[in-house]
Amino acid sequence: MLSIRKMIRDNGLKPGDVIPAETALSTEFGVSRTVAREALRGLAALRIIEVGNGRRARVAGPTAEALSTIIDHIVHTEQVSVMQIADARRTIEMRAVSLAALHRSEADAQQLLKTIEGMYAAVEADESERVMELDILFHEIIARASGNPLYSIFIDSFRIITRQTWAIGWRARGNLDAWRDNIKCHERVAQAVVAQDQNEAERAMSEHFDSSVMVLLRAGIK
Numbered sequence: 001m002l003s004i005r006k007m008i009r010d011n012g013l014k015p016g017d018v019i020p021a022e023t024a025l026s027t028e029f030g031v032s033r034t035v036a037r038e039a040l041r042g043l044a045a046l047r048i049i050e051v052g053n054g055r056r057a058r059v060a061g062p063t064a065e066a067l068s069t070i071i072d073h074i075v076h077t078e079q080v081s082v083m084q085i086a087d088a089r090r091t092i093e094m095r096a097v098s099l100a101a102l103h104r105s106e107a108d109a110q111q112l113l114k115t116i117e118g119m120y121a122a123v124e125a126d127e128s129e130r131v132m133e134l135d136i137l138f139h140e141i142i143a144r145a146s147g148n149p150l151y152s153i154f155i156d157s158f159r160i161i162t163r164q165t166w167a168i169g170w171r172a173r174g175n176l177d178a179w180r181d182n183i184k185c186h187e188r189v190a191q192a193v194v195a196q197d198q199n200e201a202e203r204a205m206s207e208h209f210d211s212s213v214m215v216l217l218r219a220g221i222k
Contacts, residue, residue, distance in 0.1 A: 003029050019059065025039070045066075071161060083216070094205055101201040104194070135186070169212060185211055189205050
């Protein structure tokens with residue numbers, strides 16, 4: 001796998017560029033086609049390359065899939081706790097929201113506001129799954145608006161853990177007023193980003209995380 005990665009770098013290949021076929025790789029590196037095939041499979045599992053549907057392997061674009069799998073694994077094998085994940089996420093999102101306030105486009109601003117409207121509508125309709133998906137989308141919009149693709153990868157990678165803990169927080173809040181208050185926290189973040197107020201965006205995001213962490217702690221999550 002290291003040889004193929006070096007070949008990608010040495011040849012200046014970019015996302016979407018085609019990787020040489022198994023036969024060419026086996027000849028170039030002096031290995032069997034089986035070894036070349038397994039190396040490609042390993043790189044595909046890491047999302048370094050894309051393989052599928054009879055197409056030639058290609059260099060993959062940035063994705064959170066591999067990191068998401070690692071995070072899911074280390075949480076469920078109790079190598080890190082949900083609260084440790086929340087702490088790391090808070091650090092990342094505080095910087096991301098500050099950059100989003102600085103760099104957001106008009107399209108980003110409108111998408112954030114539309115997401116908040118959708119969350120209010122979904123909570124009034126008692127559609128918790130819809131609120132959750134919009135909540136996840138809200139944070140991913142901020143990550144993209146930051147202008148740093150690494151923040152998108154980091155924040156997208158938390159999606160699987162968020163889906164596993166979100167319902168706990170929803171139930172712990174327990175009533176419509178508390179659910180509305182949670183959306184108001186998101187709304188204050190959105191308004192600060194739209195206004196391009198970095199300090200207020202950071203303050204609102206900090207308030208949002210304080211609230212979310214306290215709810216999970218009261219629900220017994222550690």
